[in-house]
Amino acid sequence: MNFSFRPKLLDCLHDYSRAQAGKDIGAGITVGVLALPLAMAFAIASGVSPTAGIWTGIVAGLLISLLGGSRVQIGGPTGAFIPIVYGIVVAHGFVNLLGATLLAGALLLAMGLARLGQLIRFIPVTVVIGFTNGIAVVIFLAQIKDFFGLDIAQVPAEFFERLKVLAAHAHTADLPTVSLSVACFVFLLFYNRLAQHLVFLRRAPGPLVVLIVGTLFAWLLELPVDTIGSRFGGIPQELPSFGMPAVSIHDFGKLISPALTIALLGAIESLLSARVADGQIDDRHDPNQELMAQGIANIAAPLFGGFAATGAIARTSTNARAGGRTPVAGVVHSLTLLAIVLVAAPLAAYVPLATLSAIVMVVAINMGEWHEFRELRRFSWSYRIILLVTFFMTVLFDLTVAVELGMVLACLFFIYRMSDLTRIERRVLSSEQLGPQLCHADGTPRVAAWQLYGALFFGAVNKLEELLDPRLGHPEIVILDMQRLIQLDTSGLEGLENLYEQLAKRRCSLLLCGLNSQPMSLLTRSGFADLLGKSSVFIDLADALSHARRALEAKAQLA
CATH class of the missing domain: 3.30.750.24 (STAS domain)
Structure with missing residues (x-):
């Protein structure tokens, strides 16, 4: 087996031009600005501080671009990780989340070194659609507390317990919070249609516009709503401390299963994102190099207080549409995030959590392939069973169990079909x-x-x-x-x-x-x-x- 470590960046620098540099810088700044509200929103939804989300985007995003196998891949925290990370934080704490992320990074690096990138594509599309839609539902439900301003100290990670707690505290909904959440949600949901009629909005990322407008309204009207400052004390305007997470050797055994989940989802989402990007820029990524870069990024991010990262489909697509064609755009994206933290971090204290919850809810709606449910009648009964079982298992129980069961069902139905053809x-x-x-x-x-x-x-x-x-x-x-x-x-x-x-x-x-x-x-x-x-x-x-x-x-x- 031949070992090969060649980042895509090296291939892109041979004929790199000043014109392309201008396009990459513009695309990188655009995506960096877009990544700011998403990084904070995904972090808070995952049960960690917004600072952790931002530094995940900076560190992991930089390494994924420098070392990855795709020209335009943008890395960072994603919505798909929210239920997984939240569950780990609730069950094991934030420090052990960092340990699980380190283990996941090592697994991803090993997968890339073993040249297993192509094997990820063997996961049936029914399983991918099932857990993607299931994760979208879980993310949506996880935002109900902040969306309605419910007075709940800790929302359980388990589905049935979560519904029970949310129903028991429904009467604590806060009117100013609900009003701001609904306004931001509706505005972002119809943002693209609105931007078609307002020229000045066409090049501005929707989540950033909603973040700014929602924050201004809450500040000007002095709305009594929770903000990043009131819950987390704001975002430090300084570099994070560097060091290994203080994880006990006795805790590593119980972190293996969460680490496997992070590695599996990270591999699937990053390679799916890279494949989508290939279609946009007419290129072909190196899946093994991409997995190695994802592994290194997830090993490095916890050393700066960050958590699980992977390729982000929405930000990667935005990068390609904005003219980015080399990993330089991804590097600029990370540097843009860094500059914002060092310059404008104090302003983040005024950002309402209701606005961030509305952004995450819209992300959840957009990430789900809901049309697949309407088209189920066109497919075989085995296709329907695999997709629906994976979906409900993801929502009700656990992503790992859902993917495992979906794969087992897919294999059994494949064996049945092959046997029938013999x-x-x-x-x-x-x-x-x-x-x-x-x-x-x-x-x-x-x-x-x-x-x-x-x-x-x-x-x-x-x-x-x-x-x-x-x-x-x-x-x-x-x-x-x-x-x-x-x-x-x-x-x-x-x-x-x-x-x-x-x-x-x-x-x-x-x-x-x-x-x-x-x-x-x-x-x-x-x-x-x-x-x-x-x-x-x-x-x-x-x-x-x-x-x-x-x-x-x-x-x-x-x-």
Whole structure:
């Protein structure tokens, strides 16, 4: 296995021009400004401070751009991580979240080094749609507390407990908070339509406009609503301290499962984002390099107080639309975030949490592929089951369990379909093919030929048993025409060996013909071809019938 570590940035610098530099800088500033409200909103929704979200965007975003395998990938905290991170914080605390992120980074780095980037694409689209829509619902529900200003100290991470607590505190809804939340939500939901009629809004990111307008309204009207300053004390106007998280060695065992969840989701979302970006800029990303960059970024972010990061589809698409074509745009995006923190951090204290919750709710609505539910009737029942089971398991229980169950169901349905496609049909031999030597005196054939279709594997090997049905007669030679058999596994091989042994007990010979390369290779390596003998493996059916004719003639002469 050849090791390769070559960031996309190196390829882009060969013919880098001043004109492209201007486009990248403009796109990077645009995305950096867009990333500010999203980083704070996603962090607060995840149960951590907005400072952690911003530094995740700065550190992880910088490393993903410098070391990644995509030209335009923008990294940072994303909405998909909200239910996962929130659950880890509630169950294990913020320090252990940093430890889980470090472990996830190591796993992602290992996946990239092992060149497993292409394997992520094997996850069926039904599973991806199911957990994406499920995460969107979980994110939406997680914002109800801040959206309505409910007086709840801690919202449970578990679905049913969360609904119970929200319902019990519904009467504590705060009118000023609800008014501001609804106004920001409606404004952002219809922002794109509004921007079509107002020219000055077309180039301004919707979340940033809502953040500024919502903050101004709350400040000018002196609305009694929670802000970043009242809950978190604002955002420090300084660089964070650098160091390893104070995670006990005894805690690492319980962090393995959360780390696996972060790594799995990070790999899926980053490579999905890179693939979407490829279509926008007509390029092809390196999935293994991207996973290595994601791993390094998630190892580094916790050292600066950040948490889980991955490729962000919305910000990456914005980067491509704004003219970014190289990782330089991603670097500028991170530097823009850094400049905002160092210059304008005190202003963040006035940002209402209601405005941020409205932004996250709209993100949740936009990230879900809701049209897939309307189109379910067009697809097979197996497609519907996999998608719906993954969706409900994500909402009700856990993303890891949902993906695992979705993959198991997908595999089972695939095995069922492949088994259904595998057929063994009896070939009707003409009188010219048989001749007098291959028939008994009463005209019944002494030779039976069968055609195999598809794949003879563990899910279909039982179909060989019908060849031993006594109602089909007792031929002296059985020929298996395997010209249309494309795959044979060890279970199928064992089935052929059992068939050979059962036929031998009946004094019946087994002949094979028309073997393709993969089945022939397995038969040769296993020694079964030697057991049959070269005189029992033929090029085609005609050749096998000729041999059967000669064998029966020789048998008649000996008798």
